[in-house]
Amino acid sequence: MSDETAGQNIAVQTRSLSRSFGSLTALDQLHLVVYRGDLFGFIGSNGAGKTTTLRILATFLAPSGGRAEVMGYDVVRQADSVRHIIGYMPDFFGVYKDMEVTEYLDFFGACYKIPSAQREKTIGDVLELVGLTDKQGTLIGTLSRGMQQRLGLARVLIHDPAVLLLDEPASGLDPRARIEMMAILQELQRMGKTIIISSHILSELQSLCNRVAIIEKGGLIYSGPVGGAQEQITSGPVYWLRVGTDLDRAMEVLKQQPQIAELEAVDSRIKITLQDHETDPSEVLESLVKGGTKVIEFREDEVGLERVFMHVTRGETQ
Amino acid sequence: MVRWPIVSRELRAASRQGSTYLLRIVAALFGITVFVGLQLQFEVPPNALGKALFDGLRLTVIAVVWVLGPLLTADCISREQREGTLKLLFLTPLRAPDIVLSKVSLQVFRAVTLLLALLPMAILPLFLGGVSWRDGLQALVVVAASMMAALSAGLVASAFTERWGRALFLSLVLSLFSVLSLIIAVTFLQTGAFPSSLKDLVSFSWLGGLIRRLSFGGMGLPSVPLTVGRDLAYVALCWTVVAVVLAAWRIKLSWRYKPPSRLRRRVVQVFCSPWLWERFFSKWMRSRRDVNPIHWLGEYSWSARLSKWSWCGAIMIAESGVLAAVVWSAQELMLWHYRLLYGLAIGLAFSAAASFRQERETGLYELLAVTPLGGRKMIAGRARGLWRQMLPAFVVLVAVFYFTTDFSEGFFLFEERGPIEEFDATLLFLFGLGTTFLTIVTIGMTLALTRLNLLMAWALTVALGLVLPLLLLGAFELGINLLGIESVARMAIEVKYVVYLAIQLVISLVVGVILLIRSLLRFAFV
Ligand SMILES: Nc1ncnc2c1ncn2[C@@H]1O[C@H](COP(=O)(O)OP(=O)(O)OP(=O)(O)O)[C@@H](O)[C@H]1O
Ligand SMILES: [Mg+2]
Numbered sequence: 001m002s003d004e005t006a007g008q009n010i011a012v013q014t015r016s017l018s019r020s021f022g023s024l025t026a027l028d029q030l031h032l033v034v035y036r037g038d039l040f041g042f043i044g045s046n047g048a049g050k051t052t053t054l055r056i057l058a059t060f061l062a063p064s065g066g067r068a069e070v071m072g073y074d075v076v077r078q079a080d081s082v083r084h085i086i087g088y089m090p091d092f093f094g095v096y097k098d099m100e101v102t103e104y105l106d107f108f109g110a111c112y113k114i115p116s117a118q119r120e121k122t123i124g125d126v127l128e129l130v131g132l133t134d135k136q137g138t139l140i141g142t143l144s145r146g147m148q149q150r151l152g153l154a155r156v157l158i159h160d161p162a163v164l165l166l167d168e169p170a171s172g173l174d175p176r177a178r179i180e181m182m183a184i185l186q187e188l189q190r191m192g193k194t195i196i197i198s199s200h201i202l203s204e205l206q207s208l209c210n211r212v213a214i215i216e217k218g219g220l221i222y223s224g225p226v227g228g229a230q231e232q233i234t235s236g237p238v239y240w241l242r243v244g245t246d247l248d249r250a251m252e253v254l255k256q257q258p259q260i261a262e263l264e265a266v267d268s269r270i271k272i273t274l275q276d277h278e279t280d281p282s283e284v285l286e287s288l289v290k291g292g293t294k295v296i297e298f299r300e301d302e303v304g305l306e307r308v309f310m311h312v313t314r315g316e317t318q
Numbered sequence: 319m320v321r322w323p324i325v326s327r328e329l330r331a332a333s334r335q336g337s338t339y340l341l342r343i344v345a346a347l348f349g350i351t352v353f354v355g356l357q358l359q360f361e362v363p364p365n366a367l368g369k370a371l372f373d374g375l376r377l378t379v380i381a382v383v384w385v386l387g388p389l390l391t392a393d394c395i396s397r398e399q400r401e402g403t404l405k406l407l408f409l410t411p412l413r414a415p416d417i418v419l420s421k422v423s424l425q426v427f428r429a430v431t432l433l434l435a436l437l438p439m440a441i442l443p444l445f446l447g448g449v450s451w452r453d454g455l456q457a458l459v460v461v462a463a464s465m466m467a468a469l470s471a472g473l474v475a476s477a478f479t480e481r482w483g484r485a486l487f488l489s490l491v492l493s494l495f496s497v498l499s500l501i502i503a504v505t506f507l508q509t510g511a512f513p514s515s516l517k518d519l520v521s522f523s524w525l526g527g528l529i530r531r532l533s534f535g536g537m538g539l540p541s542v543p544l545t546v547g548r549d550l551a552y553v554a555l556c557w558t559v560v561a562v563v564l565a566a567w568r569i570k571l572s573w574r575y576k577p578p579s580r581l582r583r584r585v586v587q588v589f590c591s592p593w594l595w596e597r598f599f600s601k602w603m604r605s606r607r608d609v610n611p612i613h614w615l616g617e618y619s620w621s622a623r624l625s626k627w628s629w630c631g632a633i634m635i636a637e638s639g640v641l642a643a644v645v646w647s648a649q650e651l652m653l654w655h656y657r658l659l660y661g662l663a664i665g666l667a668f669s670a671a672a673s674f675r676q677e678r679e680t681g682l683y684e685l686l687a688v689t690p691l692g693g694r695k696m697i698a699g700r701a702r703g704l705w706r707q708m709l710p711a712f713v714v715l716v717a718v719f720y721f722t723t724d725f726s727e728g729f730f731l732f733e734e735r736g737p738i739e740e741f742d743a744t745l746l747f748l749f750g751l752g753t754t755f756l757t758i759v760t761i762g763m764t765l766a767l768t769r770l771n772l773l774m775a776w777a778l779t780v781a782l783g784l785v786l787p788l789l790l791l792g793a794f795e796l797g798i799n800l801l802g803i804e805s806v807a808r809m810a811i812e813v814k815y816v817v818y819l820a821i822q823l824v825i826s827l828v829v830g831v832i833l834l835i836r837s838l839l840r841f842a843f844v
Contacts (some may be wrong), residue, residue: 110611111689
């Protein structure tokens with residue numbers, strides 16, 4: 001990829017982004033790249049600086065150093081252009097309790113300068129998308145927490161932004177709504193939107209996001225594909241083996257294999273760690289079958305994002 | 319029972335807030351202004367200095383207690399309701415009366431410390447003579463009773479609403495209400511009959527003294543019999559007990575919350591929603607939303623509409639009162655219009671200082687700030703909303719002014735040059751109104767976007783917009799007198815007023831530029 005095309009593909013980029021509050025450095029020289037069409041997971045312990053980063057990207061907070069660009073626009077100098085193309089959902093609701101649902105959306109539609117003829121249809125669409133169609137005339141104060149959360153998502157989508165900045169959007173949702181929310185996000189990604197989502201529920205991010213960044217104390221620890229994070233903390237891929245025959249015999253066979261780095265019997269299963277990520281696991285399987293072992297299960301161990309997270313962060317808060 | 323943990327937590331929180339100290343300064347300034355104002359109004363014969371000082375001080379303290387007391391107490395419970403901490407308190411073994419009593423005792427403590435600062439000043443007149451120790455005791459009883467009743471008014475207001483602005487407003491109304499009811503009750507206890515006229519109402523009380531002094535300029539208050547003080551203390555105590563019970567009952571009911579009662583919804587529906595011209599109205603509101611959503615925001619709710627027409631109604635009532643009292647001379651009629659105008663200005667200062675307050679409390683401000691609306695449009699929309707809110711009241715005021723100036727011939731304004739055209743007088747009045755509005759709105763909104771709390775922002779808005787020009791005018795006059803410029807030295811009052819307005823304009827210009835610069839900054843005011 002040439003520099004030119006790489007530049008065009010970038011949706012959000014920060015360079016040496018810093019922000020301090022008094023003597024506390026909330027963001028310290030953060031370099032971050034998010035490509036267009038990414039569903040980007042933003043992970044970090046409490047106080048790591050996620051909200052601060054998203055606020056800066058949303059043009060709400062001025063950085064104290066460094067630069068940040070959204071779709072090529074600088075968040076400081078071209079804030080107005082940035083505001084048109086981002087949808088920002090903070091980690092609190094921000095609602096007028098005494099307003100009706102449609103009124104609320106219409107109000108924000110007007111703030112985003114959407115022509116009134118178009119607004120009505122858009123509001124119907126987004127309400128349907130988040131499943132609030134039958135709550136149209138309800139006072140917002142009487143909505144449940146999860147419904148207010150959905151309303152927040154509807155508000156974010158009202159002006160059809162190209163980049164979504166979602167700060168813990170899934171907190172407060174019931175399991176079904178969570179899964180629905182994830183489906184909505186994937187649908188939005190398919191529509192070509194770039195989504196940055198900060199969350200503490202890593203198992204969900206793992207299946208949802210194609211790329212993640214992990215930050216701690218305002219600095220970047222890892223940024224890249226989800227799989228890459230997993231490879232980074234393990235020397236080689238791990239497989240689990242369950243056999244129908246003698247466990248010891250299977251162990252004997254496996255010990256002969258040069259591509260295996262480590263072997264361990266755990267309960268009635270064998271944990272196999274391969275030499276490196278290039279090794280072909282089917283060779284191992286083949287040798288087992290040849291050796292007369294009845295293989296019942298042979299599967300790759302999923303290194304959860306949570307394990308990666310626990311491994312790379314120290315849990316220090318500032 | 320008073321619970322120590324609540325009290326100590328509040329004390330700690332208060333000591334951490336810078337505004338606590340600022341508030342003391344404001345209270346002191348307010349007191350000094352009232353005191354000096356009272357002293358300046360009359361010539362004091364030297365042998366009565368002690369008595370004059372004493373009377374002035376007594377009235378000052380009472381005025382301070384009745385105005386600032388409720389305001390300072392107004393947020394003590396509503397804040398906990400708003401922030402949801404009241405619920406947490408209820409989950410502990412504390413009961414509603416405990417919570418309320420703890421709050422009251424804390425407020426009393428704070429008020430007493432404020433008043434203690436005045437003690438040295440109170441001792442002075444006793445030594446100057448003319449004042450007996452009995453008078454001193456009497457004054458102490460009256461002040462203490464007033465304080466209890468005034469704080470109770472704030473407490474009740476605080477228990478009945480979550481919003482700070484509403485609590486402040488309600489507390490002032492309740493304060494007025496309790497002053498009147500206290501007087502009526504004391505009159506009843508003293509004479510066995512209810513006051514039958516306004517004259518009756520004021521004749522018995524320290525309030526009567528205050529009113530008399532302010533309006534007729536009589537020197538020296540009659541010594542109030544000690545029994546009046548005793549009765550007042552009884553009544554105030556009763557009112558305090560009622561207030562505590564009422565507040566406890568209310569928070570007990572409301573801590574779980576919430577939807578508005580059926581009756582209330584009904585009332586709102588009938589009186590505050592545009593059911594007659596609904597279709598037209600919603601369309602009209604919608605087009606309003608397109609032009610400037612922030613402007614629409616100031617008008618969408620029934621409470622906004624209610625406050626708009628309340629201002630108008632209040633002015634109409636006041637006007638009828640003024641006009642009905644036919645004894646007023648044309649001069650006084652005019653003066654009253656200016657008084658009403660500045661009353662409105664103080665109310666407007668409150669609205670302006672409360673701008674975006676709800677948004678900032680709920681986090682909505684963050685959402686608005688990241689829309690492409692921009693600071694300038696937000697400010698313009700809010701200013702227009704304020705203008706609309708006051709418009710009906712302004713119209714009534716100016717119209718009555720115009721038509722009543724018609725009735726009379728000579729005015730104090732241009733006495734030396736013969737009768738003034740009513741048109742000119744109205745023009746001057748309009749000019750004053752416009753300038754005052756502009757000044758109050760720019761200052762109020764600028765302060766609303768700072769970290770100052772509502773009460774402080776309001777007080778500062780009034781101080782900067784209305785009082786400071788007065789002081790500067792005084793300085794200006796003094797300077798001219800010192801320079802001995804003969805022709806200017808005897809400025810006609812209308813010229814003085816124009817200078818006052820010019821000073822106001824300059825101040826609002828300076829503040830306006832600051833506001834504009836802030837609004838042009840791309841980042842929000844945080
Ligand atoms: N307005 C502020 N004033 C002072 N410090 C702040 C402010 N906002 C954030 N901070 C500090 O900056 C650091 C980063 O905060 P931030 O809200 O970005 O964390 P976060 O990653 O979003 O945490 P969480 O997962 O708890 O939401 C924290 O130490 C916080 O205390
Ligand atoms: Mg956060």
